[in-house]
Amino acid sequence: MSQQPTKRITDIGPPPYDKFLPPIIKRNYGQWKYHERIAPGVFCHVAESGERLYTVRAASPRLLSVQTLRWFAALADKYSGGHLRFTSRNNVEFLLEDRANIEPLKKELEAAGFPVGGTNNAISNIVHTQGWVHCHSSATDASGIVKAVMDALCHHFTEEKLPAKLRIALACCLNMCGAVHCSDIAILGVHRKPPKILHDILPKVCELPTLIASCPTGAIRPKTVDGKQSVEVVEAQCMFCGNCYTVCPAMPLNDPDNDGLSIWVGGKVSNARSAPKFSKLAIPFLPNNPPRWPEVVNAVVNIVDVYARHARKYERMGEWIERIGWPRFFKLTGIEFTRYHIDDFKHAGLTYARSAHIRY
Amino acid sequence: MSQQPTKRITDIGPPPYDKFLPPIIKRNYGQWKYHERIAPGVFCHVAESGERLYTVRAASPRLLSVQTLRWFAALADKYSGGHLRFTSRNNVEFLLEDRANIEPLKKELEAAGFPVGGTNNAISNIVHTQGWVHCHSSATDASGIVKAVMDALCHHFTEEKLPAKLRIALACCLNMCGAVHCSDIAILGVHRKPPKILHDILPKVCELPTLIASCPTGAIRPKTVDGKQSVEVVEAQCMFCGNCYTVCPAMPLNDPDNDGLSIWVGGKVSNARSAPKFSKLAIPFLPNNPPRWPEVVNAVVNIVDVYARHARKYERMGEWIERIGWPRFFKLTGIEFTRYHIDDFKHAGLTYARSAHIRY
Amino acid sequence: MAEDGKVKTPLLDQLESGPWPSFVTEIKKARASSPVCDDLLGQLELSYEEKRGHWKHGGIVGVLGYGGGVIGRYSDVPEKFPNVAHFHTMRVNMPAGWFYTSDALRTLCDIWERYGSGLTNMHGSTGDIIFLGTTTDKLEPCFQELARNGFDLGGSGSAMRTPSACVGQARCEWACYDTMQMCDRITREFQDELHRPPFPYKFKIKFAGCPNDCVASIARADLSVIGTWKDDIRQDDAAVAEYAAQGLDIQKDVCERCPAKCMSWDGRRLTIQNSECVRCMHCINVMPKALRPGKERGAVVLIGSKAPIVQGALLSSVLIPFVPEEELYDTLVELIRRVWEFWDEYGMNRERVGELIQRVGMANFLDAIGLDPQPEMISAPRDNPYIFFQSEESK
Amino acid sequence: MAEDGKVKTPLLDQLESGPWPSFVTEIKKARASSPVCDDLLGQLELSYEEKRGHWKHGGIVGVLGYGGGVIGRYSDVPEKFPNVAHFHTMRVNMPAGWFYTSDALRTLCDIWERYGSGLTNMHGSTGDIIFLGTTTDKLEPCFQELARNGFDLGGSGSAMRTPSACVGQARCEWACYDTMQMCDRITREFQDELHRPPFPYKFKIKFAGCPNDCVASIARADLSVIGTWKDDIRQDDAAVAEYAAQGLDIQKDVCERCPAKCMSWDGRRLTIQNSECVRCMHCINVMPKALRPGKERGAVVLIGSKAPIVQGALLSSVLIPFVPEEELYDTLVELIRRVWEFWDEYGMNRERVGELIQRVGMANFLDAIGLDPQPEMISAPRDNPYIFFQSEESK
Numbered sequence A, B: 001m002s003q004q005p006t007k008r009i010t011d012i013g014p015p016p017y018d019k020f021l022p023p024i025i026k027r028n029y030g031q032w033k034y035h036e037r038i039a040p041g042v043f044c045h046v047a048e049s050g051e052r053l054y055t056v057r058a059a060s061p062r063l064l065s066v067q068t069l070r071w072f073a074a075l076a077d078k079y080s081g082g083h084l085r086f087t088s089r090n091n092v093e094f095l096l097e098d099r100a101n102i103e104p105l106k107k108e109l110e111a112a113g114f115p116v117g118g119t120n121n122a123i124s125n126i127v128h129t130q131g132w133v134h135c136h137s138s139a140t141d142a143s144g145i146v147k148a149v150m151d152a153l154c155h156h157f158t159e160e161k162l163p164a165k166l167r168i169a170l171a172c173c174l175n176m177c178g179a180v181h182c183s184d185i186a187i188l189g190v191h192r193k194p195p196k197i198l199h200d201i202l203p204k205v206c207e208l209p210t211l212i213a214s215c216p217t218g219a220i221r222p223k224t225v226d227g228k229q230s231v232e233v234v235e236a237q238c239m240f241c242g243n244c245y246t247v248c249p250a251m252p253l254n255d256p257d258n259d260g261l262s263i264w265v266g267g268k269v270s271n272a273r274s275a276p277k278f279s280k281l282a283i284p285f286l287p288n289n290p291p292r293w294p295e296v297v298n299a300v301v302n303i304v305d306v307y308a309r310h311a312r313k314y315e316r317m318g319e320w321i322e323r324i325g326w327p328r329f330f331k332l333t334g335i336e337f338t339r340y341h342i343d344d345f346k347h348a349g350l351t352y353a354r355s356a357h358i359r360y
Numbered sequence C, D: 001m002a003e004d005g006k007v008k009t010p011l012l013d014q015l016e017s018g019p020w021p022s023f024v025t026e027i028k029k030a031r032a033s034s035p036v037c038d039d040l041l042g043q044l045e046l047s048y049e050e051k052r053g054h055w056k057h058g059g060i061v062g063v064l065g066y067g068g069g070v071i072g073r074y075s076d077v078p079e080k081f082p083n084v085a086h087f088h089t090m091r092v093n094m095p096a097g098w099f100y101t102s103d104a105l106r107t108l109c110d111i112w113e114r115y116g117s118g119l120t121n122m123h124g125s126t127g128d129i130i131f132l133g134t135t136t137d138k139l140e141p142c143f144q145e146l147a148r149n150g151f152d153l154g155g156s157g158s159a160m161r162t163p164s165a166c167v168g169q170a171r172c173e174w175a176c177y178d179t180m181q182m183c184d185r186i187t188r189e190f191q192d193e194l195h196r197p198p199f200p201y202k203f204k205i206k207f208a209g210c211p212n213d214c215v216a217s218i219a220r221a222d223l224s225v226i227g228t229w230k231d232d233i234r235q236d237d238a239a240v241a242e243y244a245a246q247g248l249d250i251q252k253d254v255c256e257r258c259p260a261k262c263m264s265w266d267g268r269r270l271t272i273q274n275s276e277c278v279r280c281m282h283c284i285n286v287m288p289k290a291l292r293p294g295k296e297r298g299a300v301v302l303i304g305s306k307a308p309i310v311q312g313a314l315l316s317s318v319l320i321p322f323v324p325e326e327e328l329y330d331t332l333v334e335l336i337r338r339v340w341e342f343w344d345e346y347g348m349n350r351e352r353v354g355e356l357i358q359r360v361g362m363a364n365f366l367d368a369i370g371l372d373p374q375p376e377m378i379s380a381p382r383d384n385p386y387i388f389f390q391s392e393e394s395k
């Protein structure tokens, strides 16, 4: 336990959970009966009491200036009694009592460049991470790719024309802060070169045992470099996970020519229909090509298009692929199947095709 | 390569594959059109030529004396032009051209105590192994349990009243010579005590490095016992697989009080409908109780009965269980669910229930 | 920096066009109130040119008495961009369900404008309000002003991370327990573990009101609490007929998509064999007016999910198949303490609880926290014969 | 031994009653021609009393120039049962498909009566004829008399084991290639590898004519060759109608059980979307008169299955998705040689080829044997980001 000077305020926790709730929600808390779709980005929850709450959802870049936040606040004052919220995918939602306010609010949002949508069978906001804006570990930027991809897919945000929800996530390194491992489409920054070892500073800034233990493949071995205790990396054993760098700043993996992106598909989180699934590798590597990453944008758009054309109603990406089989997925998308697609990690054997079930 | 005295005959291989085929098969080889069920244990294959081949299948204890084999031969001479075969599950099949011979043949077989059946949705012969009759490694007998179990299930061999085929296999140790790992019901002999180490003979009969390497859990450590090089077993790490004994006679695991049997269910081999599956643990341990192993017999009969009552047509054991879920399987069979059912081997994590899909 | 004091960002500028809102525009907006944004843009432009980040490994910075809530960050080109030489992040514990009033939002903006870059993430992917970019000296005063206004910091490091919850009963008819309240109570109960990292590694908790899992708890939380129900789905036949009338293909889009195949539609009546239903939500999702979760509500508690570093990604798995709503809080507090106790003692450095369970085995873990094995915890029993029989049982 | 020279076997005697044929009765029958059976019964009775086996670890015994085909076996109570002090097993390579003439069977009986116990297993679970119980001196003469009568020994030890095949085209309408002939040719091609163990461990090959896999090849063979077809299922609508007329519920028992869900039945016509069919055989199994495999036949080649010792049981997995019937033999011979070459070089002692593949990774294994990766080889691509990028590809 810690002693604090008494006047300091600590450990108060977040504001009480009901502090910022709109009156209509306070009145009908836990009493919602059903909801109706009104338009893309707009839905209405009806309470047992008969009261109706209208939600208008708009896109957000997630990285927001106080200027924009104040503008959201002003919109809320104008249309939703000063009440708004953000979603688990970082969209902003205005909570309206008066249906008449929907249209004017939508107009103002859209006019200012904040599309309304992301509901039902649409593509919602891309869960993403810091990238070059704030993280030391990133193999790529986050916000820039998200912007480029969503520019290309924005119509799928403002319409609801997909077979099912389609969730895209991006993480800028294998730490996967975006938890992209269960997304319909995941964009993941990857390194392809072993860490460069900064022998001069390593002994000063890193704990050798921790560093050596950090490597899942045991590629890091102790080594004395001109007198100083340091380490070496057995390159053939390195799969570029970056865990060593996380525990030791003297092991950077960044490498402009070799860092890039990989694309993963077919994951989901919900228990709806099929159980939650991990995303699986679709494209092992695409180049890091700022400011608009055309290779990544095209790859994602292609997968979305093929899915939209072939999947059945209410079939998530992964459910569709499981129905048609992975060979067909690669065929339809024109994505090349490579040695990298074949798992060679812990449970690899269970991903081999262990039956004679084959489509020809 | 080996030099042999010239007069010796070696490397001739088995008799040519077509040498013992009946004429009707030679005439219609590869020209069969379809088959018909005639009665349990009797079916008819119809060739494009219109010719009909009748097969009568009878039970066999697999362990056969030359006396019985000669009697089979005599029956074949009498009814099937001297032609017969054995099946991949060790039943004997007589290959008849004349339909009129079916009934008299059946009568003779049944009179002599060789039930006719095992076809279609029946229980066929139990694939099994040597046990105490011939193997050094066995935790139990094989033939005796098979006899006791099939005495109790014989009506399921002579009738075809099950939802689907039901394959039972038995192996007397974890080597699983019966390949019981993919059976609807598997009976497996298990040890429950670490090997006793015969320090006196060990150095003479075993290669230490090979022995130490043989242990999958690394439980075997080098140790010097009164001067002699030997090993010790870290008991907490031993899961009684017997691999050390296979490579080193000085590590016997046999232990009358603790050896016994385990029951496994839901495996299959065919690709029909669902992909092949491994059998999963149903009952971790039952006592070794010769000559009739009542506990094992009752356990197997109970599982068969519950399956027969609840499964849908063409649902193999494993397909049925997957439909109703394992919790229901344990409930319906009254089998206790224990800590041993929860996997803790290599891929254990993948067997945890990783969704909110639950039946209440 | 460019001569005229304004940085040129030709690459970033290309990200200001297009229909999707632009983070570049946001950073530029913030320039009005904070000069550091110029250097942030400058360094970011440099990253875009060179295709590499320019941040150094974070150092340990924070506020008095807390071990977390701040991510230290330093530029590796401070000479070029002195204003972002130090550019730490503050994690502020968001209100449950991410609800705000315009006043609350403005208060946060004023504070952050005063003490930081004026740039935020609403929100970080654990759920916190992210205040992006300030210097070490500003941390404490900023924290205290936040506190005076009713806000506290969120988690970082080897601590309980800021728990989060789906909107739940505040706006969702399907919430089988009060996610926001539960999140609030658990967060308060464990303030010390949140602010003063006591563990081998991070511990995340997420609350979802139903199996749709709108906070991705099963993939992103060491402890996942997912609402569900025990009794029958509530069914309004008239409403079902309405959906059919409106053209919903109930056979194809509902019955055939039911994973339990326990629904049948004869063209007029929908029959659900509730004993077979696995509570997946699909039919309810498709017909919210006609079908609703039952009334006997509670939650299934799952444990262990995480991202791949370093033993491979994990999904949470069932630990308690069903906890009635009214017992949920006490059960969770008790459970969490037991799990932490075991993890504390046996967890290795940087080993998440899910990885610990994989290492010691679920059965041993259950023993340790005092739960009995149940078949609902597994998708299938073991298929290998390598059973560690306990010596008590053999003679 | 009991006084009167005949052993008393009260426990074993209880296994002579009941409807199933009794192995005890068989052993007793054989007493007529072979005294060793008395001692076998005696020792077995002792095992039944004591609940433990009484065989010692087998020693290396065999015939001239062969490294296998015999399993040495010694009693650990030879003083009690001298006639089974030595009780070796001979494995005799069965005829393909286990077909016999009565004469062939009698020949085998005569030989085994002369040189051994007169007890057999028809057959061992690898498929061999098992001659149970003889002494070292009898091995060579017995082998040579077998050879003179056209029989050879089967495999044991670290060798290619006796390949086996389902009855196939000899009596099955579904065989998509000639399993018995293929088994025969492969067995002859590799006689040396069968009789003179050259490998790190055993290598088993099984041939099944169709995906029903009546020799359990996918579970019990290092190399599993399973017949299948590429074109459409041959369909006889009249016969389908007949089945329906006879009361088969085509919708429920066929269409709904189709794993690919690619069949539809409108009450009069059965439609199969063959492009989606995964060749599982179910519909054909249920309606053999109406449906048959297509005409473009061949096999899928799978690799690696085995029992659990020691890394856990494995099922074979797809190595070549389809080999046309006419190319099958050459493809197999070439493939087997390459696989053995790699296994020989890199396999560890007692490491089956399936375990080797797990250890080095399928992609590296494919490189080594010169096959290209194909999506049919996997059930799903990797879900972990741990990719060993090859340095050639990165700059």
Ligand code: SRM
Pocket: A035, A043, A086, A087, A088, A089, A090, A091, A118, A119, A120, A121, A124, A125, A127, A164, A165, A167, A182, A183, A184, A267, A268, A269, A270, A271, A272, A316, C097, C165, C166, C167, C168, C171, C172, C173, C174, C212, C213, C214, C215, C216, C285, C286
């Ligand atoms: C607002 C939000 C919860 C929150 O506290 O913020 C939310 C709200 C709703 N979700 Fe959700 N979900 C929200 C994130 C999620 C997530 C989490 C995520 O995406 O990271 C999931 C899991 C996604 C996955 O499986 O990968 C999620 C899976 C669902 C599903 C299941 C969809 C499916 O078929 O798999 C439904 C049911 C449906 O849409 O029919 C659902 C349904 C709903 C409903 C209709 C529930 C209700 O009756 O109010 C809500 C609004 C409709 C809609 O289309 O958005 N919500 N929903 C989140 C909005 C995120 C966004 O801005 O887009």
Ligand code: SRM
Pocket: B035, B043, B086, B087, B088, B089, B090, B091, B118, B119, B120, B121, B124, B125, B127, B164, B165, B167, B182, B183, B184, B267, B268, B269, B270, B271, B272, B316, D097, D165, D166, D167, D168, D171, D172, D173, D174, D212, D213, D214, D215, D216, D285, D286
């Ligand atoms: C004779 C034999 C092959 C041989 O070369 O010896 C054989 C012969 C036939 N099998 Fe088989 N199977 C034989 C072992 C197997 C095995 C292997 C085993 O049991 O170890 C399997 C895999 C079992 C499994 O999946 O665990 C097997 C799975 C099948 C199936 C698929 C059943 C299913 O639904 O999973 C069929 C199709 C059917 O029965 O409808 C089948 C069908 C047949 C047919 C009908 C094929 C035909 O048209 O001739 C044959 C006779 C019918 C019958 O009911 O036995 N056969 N069959 C084997 C007889 C063993 C016995 O004495 O009982």
Ligand code: SRM
Pocket: A128, A129, A130, A134, A135, A136, A137, A175, A176, A177, A178, A179, A246, C058, C071, C073, C089, C091, C121, C123, C124, C125, C126, C127, C128, C129, C130, C154, C155, C162, C202, C204, C219, C220, C221, C305, C306, C307, C308, C309, C310, C352
């Ligand atoms: C800010 C945030 C990303 C974002 O832009 O939203 C973030 C940022 C960082 N994460 Fe994270 N993680 C963030 C949510 C996550 C999530 C998602 C979640 O919580 O739902 C995950 C995956 C889920 C999980 O926990 O497994 C995640 C998995 C990691 C990992 C891998 C942990 C693991 O066991 O696999 C690391 C590495 C580590 O902890 O050393 C990590 C480490 C980091 C560090 C501290 C970098 C480091 O190595 O020290 C990043 C600091 C970036 C910066 O400079 O600001 N971050 N991190 C998220 C926290 C904001 C918030 O509090 O709301």
Ligand code: SRM
Pocket: B128, B129, B130, B134, B135, B136, B137, B175, B176, B177, B178, B179, B246, D058, D071, D073, D089, D091, D121, D123, D124, D125, D126, D127, D128, D129, D130, D154, D155, D162, D202, D204, D219, D220, D221, D305, D306, D307, D308, D309, D310, D352
């Ligand atoms: C005779 C037979 C059992 C039977 O009663 O039918 C048999 C008997 C033995 N097997 Fe087996 N195996 C027999 C088929 C199998 C099968 C089934 C198959 O081939 O389809 C398997 C499982 C499939 C596989 O190969 O994985 C099998 C997996 C083993 C193993 C474990 C191998 C592994 O890699 O998992 C061992 C242990 C070893 O090889 O050291 C083993 C070892 C043995 C030994 C030699 C005992 C030993 O440790 O040395 C047994 C000699 C018993 C004796 O005294 O006669 N036997 N063995 C089968 C051979 C008869 C024949 O040739 O037809």
Ligand code: SF4
Pocket: A129, A130, A131, A135, A136, A137, A138, A139, A171, A172, A173, A174, A175, A176, A177, A178
């Ligand atoms: S994913 Fe990696 S690079 Fe991106 S924020 Fe997280 S730790 Fe940093």
Ligand code: SF4
Pocket: A194, A195, A214, A215, A216, A217, A218, A219, A220, A233, A237, A238, A239, A240, A241, A242, A243, A244, A245
């Ligand atoms: S990047 Fe990963 S694999 Fe490579 S050395 Fe570092 S920790 Fe090991």
Ligand code: SF4
Pocket: B129, B130, B131, B135, B136, B137, B138, B139, B171, B172, B173, B174, B175, B176, B177, B178
């Ligand atoms: S299973 Fe074990 S005991 Fe039985 S025959 Fe095979 S090796 Fe011997």
Ligand code: SF4
Pocket: B194, B195, B214, B215, B216, B217, B218, B219, B220, B233, B237, B238, B239, B240, B241, B242, B243, B244, B245
């Ligand atoms: S029985 Fe198996 S686990 Fe036990 S010591 Fe022997 S090899 Fe190791």
Ligand code: SF4
Pocket: C166, C167, C168, C172, C173, C174, C175, C176, C208, C209, C210, C211, C212, C213, C214, C215
């Ligand atoms: S998880 Fe369920 S309860 Fe929570 S918001 Fe989503 S649908 Fe509603």
Ligand code: SF4
Pocket: A273, C257, C258, C259, C260, C261, C262, C263, C272, C276, C277, C278, C279, C280, C281, C282, C283, C284
């Ligand atoms: S909730 Fe899911 S499982 Fe239950 S009835 Fe509806 S669709 Fe079927």
Ligand code: SF4
Pocket: D166, D167, D168, D169, D172, D173, D174, D175, D176, D208, D209, D210, D211, D212, D213, D214, D215
């Ligand atoms: S495997 Fe196929 S071809 Fe061979 S016997 Fe069985 S059903 Fe016939």
Ligand code: SF4
Pocket: B273, D257, D258, D259, D260, D261, D262, D263, D272, D276, D277, D278, D279, D280, D281, D282, D283, D284
């Ligand atoms: S063979 Fe199997 S997959 Fe193909 S149509 Fe018939 S049932 Fe369906």
